[in-house]
Amino acid sequence: MNLEKGIFEALEKLNKPLKAREIAKFLGIPVEERAELREKLKELSKEGKLVKLKGAKYALPEKLNLIVGKLCVYREGYGFVDPINGGKGVFVPGRNMNGAMNGDIVAVEIVKEFKDGRKEGKIVSVIERAIKKVVGRVEKTRRYCFVIPEDKRIRYDILLTSEDCEKVENGDYVVAEIISYPSETRGPVGRLLENLGKTGPKLDIELIIRKYDLPVEFPPEALEEAEKISDVVIEEDLKGRVDLREQLCFTIDGENARDFDDAVAIEKLSDGNYKLYVHIADVSHYVKPGSALDREAYKRGTSVYFPDRCIPMLPEKLSNGICSLNPNVDRLTFTCEMVINKKGIVVDYKIYESVIHSKARLTYTIAQKIIDGDKEAIDKFPHVVESLKTMYELAQILYKKRYKRGSLDFDLPEPVVVLSTEGEPIDIYRAERLWAHRIIEEFMIAANETVAEYMFWTDYPSVYRIHESPDREKLQEFLNFVRSLGIRVPSVKNDIQPKMLQKILEEVEGKSEEKLVNYLMLRTMARAKYSPDNVGHFGLASTYYTHFTSPIRRYADLQLHRQVKMALNGEFNSENIPLWEEKLELICKHVTERSINADEAERDVIELKKLQFAKKHIGEVFEAMITGISEQGLYIETIEQLIPGFIHVANLRNDYYICIPKQYCLIGEKTRTIFRIGDRLLVRLINVDVENRKADFDFVRKLK
Structure with a gap:
């Protein structure tokens, strides 16, 4: 039955x-x-x-008349339920939460439906609780003590048991496990798990690690397995591999990188075509399915990178040792070898297990200097100069081809946060994007697309990195805004094509609105995710895409390597294909969630450090851009340090301002002064509330 x-x-x-x-x-x-x-x-x-x-x-x-979905709560107290079976989100006011918390799977009853299709709901039951632990600050009264959550999306303070109250002091930061969840009439109760002590720059990141429940220590059995793995490539490992140890290949990574997933090599063929080798660390050779290392890597899903540390997916012995493509040592790799013509089209390819011996470890800065003809850099690495110039040549061809098909290249500045040994932010600056970065980006995209296409046409179960088309309503709202800036935008009749959005990015390039349009366009996009079903990658305008190139730091890539090896070795059959399809459904869902969790943790640390940095600069004047408008005032971001903040309408003196949402602006009643998204201002920092992640600014004057 x-x-x-x-x-x-x-x-x-x-x-x-x-x-x-x-x-x-x-x-x-x-x-x-x-x-x-x-x-x-x-x-x-x-x-x-x-x-x-x-x-x-x-x-x-x-x-x-219920909808089941995941609840996302906002700081302001309201939330949206995102239906599990797809469809529009349901708005839930704070009064209708019924004890549900951020991330819970809930059943929501529709209480109102609006003409424009929006729905308002009331949560009637919590199906699955998402939050088991809460990180926060202790506040004691004469009779009780509460944990005030760090995560402001948690709307309840957690009452500690009387026994635990005696173990903590006012102002301590703690981790509490929820033992009784909230209802309409009472709040949640928690049990003390860990007392982290008083706040400080080092503790701040520890709090975020616990807030996102990131595992730091590896279980003993995983470390024992890692210890048993040889530090060097042994003869037995070479069976059936293509020996490329004589080949001139090398790595290009960031200054502080310690794990090297990929190495590259190139040949210019007699017919003018290029032969590109992308060698990826063969992690699947060492991390076997079902092993303690595999179970822990799956649980983590991804490595997490903070300004002062990395929480790796694999123990250091593997991530920085035998799996890392360090220079001047033999390493096992999985190679994607591509023949690419002068138009950037892959005309032939092979995927195989290999062994390499990297001949150099270049940083992006050094690689760029060699490309630019810097004598000192060339003298330091003379053997890579020719290869690097050919790589630059091919990367330009690949970039042009990708651009031509409509691939979206968002040029948003990435902040680099420099911390002191005590964890204090001492500098924030924009990361520079060099052609050396682009070379690696283009080569990795080419390898990812080639492997994805191979797996698609074998019709075997696989892992894809997919990015669906934007939501039509969100897109229409964005296009209306772009039109209000005076930019010509064609009307959307059928499916939106990336090429159309790319034209908008071209129009604003170099203009004051460029960063804003990039940012708002990105906000209209769906979130990329992992899936066993290939629907293409909208942002890259790619028909087939996957993640093949980072198995040291992403479980999705490690799993893909296993699927590709099974395909190459003819290990799929009519019995195991349905089982794999089911299994990959779960794996893709899990690694997507872990990837989102890691992104949010990394972003949280950066925002925190930005505000800690800002706190030392109260009273100073900054150049800023308006990034959002509300009836209460202007959302801004400083141009250099990328510090987010707010100017309350009370600080826009000498007038009363009216918000016109559809035109994304505030207009002064008397002076008719207009503040519009994208405008540049001079602003003075007047207050920073690090705990609530807020920075308040005063308006000085508009800039042209």
């Missing part, structure tokens, strides 16, 4: 919410065999196919 089908049949025919025993009775399942039914009911609830109601009853969501 198909259990899932039977459960749905019971709920349909009896047409009311049912307990597990009532469903079992309908299906004729004896008492001693009901464990599987209970597990299936839990699973279907988690997937949003059923809703668990009070009294342990189960119902079909559509019968109760």
